[in-house]
Amino acid sequence: MKIRRIEIIGFKSFVDRTVLEFPDGVTAVVGPNGCGKSNVVDAIRWVMGEQSAKNLRGRAMEDIIFAGSENRRSLGMAEVSLVFSTEDGRVPAKYLDYSEIQVTRRLYRDGDSEYFLNKTPCRLLDINELFMDTGVGARAYSIIEQGRIGMILMAKPEERRFLIEEAAGVTKFKSRKQVALKKIESTRQNLLRIGDVVAEIK
Ligand code: ATP
Numbered sequence: 190m191k192i193r194r195i196e197i198i199g200f201k202s203f204v205d206r207t208v209l210e211f212p213d214g215v216t217a218v219v220g221p222n223g224c225g226k227s228n229v230v231d232a233i234r235w236v237m238g239e240q241s242a243k244n245l246r247g248r249a250m251e252d253i254i255f256a257g258s259e260n261r262r263s264l265g266m267a268e269v270s271l272v273f274s275t276e277d278g279r280v281p282a283k284y285l286d287y288s289e290i291q292v293t294r295r296l297y298r299d300g301d302s303e304y305f306l307n308k309t310p311c312r313l314l315d316i317n318e319l320f321m322d323t324g325v326g327a328r329a330y331s332i333i334e335q336g337r338i339g340m341i342l343m344a345k346p347e348e349r350r351f352l353i354e355e356a357a358g359v360t361k362f363k364s365r366k367q368v369a370l371k372k373i374e375s376t377r378q379n380l381l382r383i384g385d386v387v388a389e390i391k
Contacts, residue, residue, distance in 0.1 A: 190273045190274070190275065190277065190279055190280060190290075190320075190323050190324075190325050191211075191213075191273060191274045191276070191277065192211050192233070192271060192272070192273055192325075193210070193211055193272045193273060193274050193289065194208060194209065194210050194211065194271075194272040195208070195209050195211075195229070195232060195233060195236075195269065195270070195271050195272070196208050196268075196269070196270040196272075197209075197229075197232050197268075197269050198266075198267065198268045198269075199254055199255045199264040199266055199267040199268060200228070200231075200232050200235070200253055200254070200255070200267040200268070200269050201225065201228040201231060201232070201253055201255065201267075202224075202225040202228050202255070203225065203228065203232070203255070204255045204258070204261055204264065209229065227246070227334075230332060230334060231245045231246065231253070232269045233269075233271060233332065234332055235253060235269060235294060236269040236270065236271045236292055236293065236294045237271070237292065237316065237320060237325065237326055238294075238304075238313055238316045238317055238320075238326070250296060250300075250302075251296070251298055251300070253267055253296065254266065254267040254296060254298055255267065265297060265298045266295060266296065266297050266298070267295070267296050268293065268294070268295045268296075269293070269294055270291055270292065270293040271291070271292050271293075272289050272290070272291045273289065273290045273291075273292070273325070274288065274289055275287055275288060275289065275290060276288070279322075279323050279324075280319070280323065281318065281319060284319070287307065290306070290307060290319070291305075291306070291307050291308065292304075292305070292306060292316055292319070293305035293306075293308070294316075304316055306319065318361075321360050321361040321364060322355065322358040322359070322360050322361045324355060324356060326355075
């Protein structure tokens with residue numbers, strides 16, 4: 190999956206609709222201190238499902254909504270759309286027929302939040318599943334910010350293993366295993382309860 194385009198509205202310093210294109214090759218974002226370069230990376234991470242305001246350099250999630258400036262009033266909503274091309278085929282089978290996938294996240298100041306896949310409302314789970322094992326994703330290795338290389342080198346082996354598993358494509362199976370284990374446990378509890386009922390009837 191390759192990021193092709195990002196559209197940002199009301200996110201941090203991007204008060205007006207801003208579209209950035211990422212053609213093949215390397216794209217560099219340059220600008221003076223405080224002009225919003227890191228906010229672009231925050232927007233990418235946020236739309237991919239980041240749930241921690243701290244990881245987006247804020248205290249609460251509402252901090253990502255444009256807070257107003259000398260000449261502009263604050264906004265009530267932030268929206269980011271990220272468009273990926275699927276040409277490398279590293280997408281779940283159900284998306285192979287699409288040449289592009291658009292992921293959108295919206296947040297209102299009252300805390301309401303919405304996710305969309307190709308403009309259709311979806312759950313965060315659907316977004317997480319889309320990115321699993323692609324190397325893209327809020328916590329995957331596609332975003333290496335200042336200090337992350339050092340963190341990876343200093344990390345405990347178990348923490349580093351998370352990145353290796355994502356690259357090897359086993360994250361999806363681990364996640365499915367967790368779901369299956371939960372189902373097994375709830376079925377075991379149901380069987381115990383049924384056993385009790387049967388014992389009472391006898
Ligand atoms: P540097 O080169 O110093 O790392 P940068 O270009 O990466 O800077 P950012 O950290 O992306 O800059 O942007 C910081 C700017 O974003 C600040 O001017 C800050 O006021 C503004 N900003 C952050 N959150 C909001 C918000 N919710 N509303 C309005 N502006 C915001």
